[in-house]
Amino acid sequence: MLGFILQRLWQAAIVVLAMSALVFCGVYAVGNPIDVLISPDATQDIRAAVIAQYGLDLPLWQQYLGFLGRVLEGDFGRSFVYNMPVSELILSRLPATLELTLAAVLFASLVGIPIGMYAGYRPNSPVSRAIMALSILGFSVPTFWFGLMLIMLFAVQCGCMPAGGRGDTVSLFGVDFSFLTANGLSHMVLPALNLALFKFSLMIRLARAGTRELMLSDTVKFARAAGISEFTILSRHVLRLISIPLVTVFGLEFGSTLAFAVVTETIFSWPGLGKLIIDSITSLDRPVMVAYLMLVAMLFIVINLVVDLTYALLDPRLRKGRA
Amino acid sequence: MTEETTAPLLEVSNLRTWFPSTRGEIKAVDGVSFSLAPGEVLGLVGESGSGKSITGFSIIGLIDEPGRIVEGSIKLEGRELIGLQPHELREIRGKTISMVFQDPMMTLNPVLSIGTQIRLALEAHEKIGAAEARNRAIKALAQVRITEPERKVDFFPHQFSGGMRQRVAIAIALLHRPKLIICDEPTTALDVSIQAEILAEMKELVAELGTALIWISHDLATVASIADRVAVMRFGKIVEIGPALGVLTRPQHDYTKALLDALPSRAKPGELLLRGSGIADATPPSRKTATGDLPPLGSPYLVIDTAVKRFEKNAGLFKNMAIRAGIAQPQAVVQAVDGVSITLKRGEVLGLVGESGSGKSTLGRMAAGITVPTSGTIRLAGRPIMSAGRSPRKITTRVQTIFQDPFASLNSRMRVGDIVAEGPLAHRLVSRAEAPGYVGQWLSAVGLDPSFANRFPHQFSGGQRQRIAIARALAMQPDVVVCDEPVASLDVSIQAQIINLLIRLRSELDLSLIFISHDLSVVRHLCDRVAIMYRGRIVEEGDAAGIYDDPQHDYTKRLLAAVPVLPIAA
8 A cells, every 4th residue: 555655656746747847838938927027117127137036037947947946945936926935825825715615525425426316216206307407407507607696696686695705714723714603604605506516416417327327236136135225225335336436526526626716716706726826827927827736736646646545445346456 | 746735935826027118018927826835945947038037026026117016916924925015025025035146246245345244134124233243244154154254254245256255145145044035046157166066055054944945047957956846937937837857857848848958968969959950051151261271170270389378467667667676576477377288170179168267268369369378389280370579469360269248249339241241351351342242141151131231239139149250250261260158148049059050060161169168068069179177277188078978187077076967857
């Protein structure tokens, strides 16, 4: 098992290195941040001084190597716009996105999987058909539209939910969280729901497909022949068997939501990472973009590692080979 | 025989279980009646689709939607089971009636430990604590003769062999001391020697516990060795029922006779089977490849010389580097074939017999040029079958293969005509213009209508598909055909047809065959020479008659002794 983890970490290092090179070159091609950084009426001298200060006059590979060297020392550079260390900037935004994403993904799984299993257990009942129709709707409705509808319905018409912002936060281990206060929680509901919609539909469909297939399997028939109740069959046999594809999708969705919650965060003006990256792209804030994209790559690697380790936990057949 | 003296445990009368389909009702079970005394063993025999399994599922109340019991009555100790509420049926299942299925690989849940699965089955009918459940599980495993039950109770199904898994399934079925166990093809997926063990143990357990048994099987011989009475089913009806010995030695119904006649073990080796013939098969097309350079019949043709096949586990980048540097040991390897030398004479049928994992299929695949041997050579008339070099390729079309599963071996998206024509076209045995006629000739040679060329594989039954697979192999005009369990997944009557087809084509085309099978009676019937494989080696080789009548090696003796034998009419 240790060998397996080491191998994965080694792979992760390569991926992150490749990612950093890709992102660095890509961002270099996007545009010249100097035009954004200094006012158009600055003198040529100031302009040259600023360029030299940020090392923008060096060839690309030298800039890249310099950047790599600083990263190894833990320095991702300073944001051009906020004029603060990028790592601090990202860390200050991460908790907001993390709690929102976690809430969305957990909701999608904890509610979506049982609903999907029911739909797979009784595939022909009207309720199941309705569930499936709605889940298709969940796939196809654009996130921004659904978010606007939520705001219109609950914040504007009924007024029972706040339309945006994080609300009151509580500091836990030096990090601000919203979910610990009633006010913060109420601010979270709508964006989390909006973010969850797609994943919710996905979980329903996955759980249904798996359950439907398994209900016809010999494993379930044999359990029934032993007189085991339908609930026990579903909760002990079927859930365990469908959990592997579910965990895979859970991991992937968790990662992509964490990285790209942009639309929802913008609509609900949630001060998370999504808003940060959009702002930094529009202002060509190179260090933030590079560091953020590397963070995303790392996030995916870590999540995939955890998913792989979970497989071994869920499926004893995978334990032997990797020990 | 016992019906008059004891009240029946189970009484099934006029049972009809139907499945609605787009083409009207499928009458899977259509008026079945029988009764079963306590402790009695009833064998339910029939070919696939005869309704024998559905009868079993009807009794235990597990008919899948949209199937339903249309009419009839199933009385267990006088209590009517049809019309009971789902929870009442659940009370009976596992407690009074339990069931064992065909494939223990599929029935046990792969992600739950054996102990957990037994506990769930126990909790279904009684309140029980964790420690107590574990004890009961250990006892249950010991009862089905699993050694070290204290340790094995924490095993997962994949840590057991097929036979052990089936024992676990039987242990679960026996947990609540049911009065009736329905066994649906419980030994079909197992090797003969394991089958013999399970049969013997089942017989003992049933006698010990006084449990009645319904033993569902397509195999008359296994049924004969366990059942007191036998019921033969066809098209959802019981055509004949009576004491096992009587039905199998003096069959009254034509269908029972036909089933028995289709068995190769009852015919003289090499002769056409009685029920397999009757299809007007056309003569195969004459071959276009040069036959002048072929050696005469009876001379050594395909020569396998110390062939070895090892399957190595991929160790990953680091480990491989470490192995190369000599720091780490290579991963455990599977030695599928371990230095086998054997010669196939031209015109001969060589049987390769062995249990699963003996390496017989791997050897066959090497002979056919599908798998590259790790070492050793395989030559056809002195020339290698595969090219040398880093990525060896098969370089002859003279060896072709027929695979076991005709459902998996035919591309379901291609028309039958294209499947058969693909190889000959690629090797320019025929021109594109001639292809349809050529395909038609081969289809009629294997007893199919040439117009079937436009259809897709899914429109055919298993036996017909195997004929298509044979036509595909023969259309390449091979001299040697490797048949890898070609009749293993077919019903006896279809099996007889395919065996007859192979016998006929072999003599018409002067084919040499390597016939791989686990079924000793089929091999005996078809093969001139037999090689017995065990753990990657050939332990015994010789004339078929010699091997069967006077086996020398212990393993061969054990294998032959494990084969259930049908009683022969006096």
